[in-house]
Amino acid sequence: MKVTITKNCMGDRRCNDLCPEVFEYDEDQLKSMVKFDKIPEKHHEIVRQAAEECGADAIMIEED
Numbered sequence: 519m520k521v522t523i524t525k526n527c528m529g530d531r532r533c534n535d536l537c538p539e540v541f542e543y544d545e546d547q548l549k550s551m552v553k554f555d556k557i558p559e560k561h562h563e564i565v566r567q568a569a570e571e572c573g574a575d576a577i578m579i580e581e582d
Contacts, residue, residue: 519559540565
């Protein structure tokens, strides 16, 4: 699984709250960032939840 954050990110940090192991907030760009090129399998379910709950639809998931 690969995940990207689009320019639609509003910076509400919901994904960071749900899964800080995968998402971090970039204070300079005022948006969330993904920590991994490929998401570890143990985080797949929570990352899908973060994408579903993202109000800006800014989390794009590419399944392997």
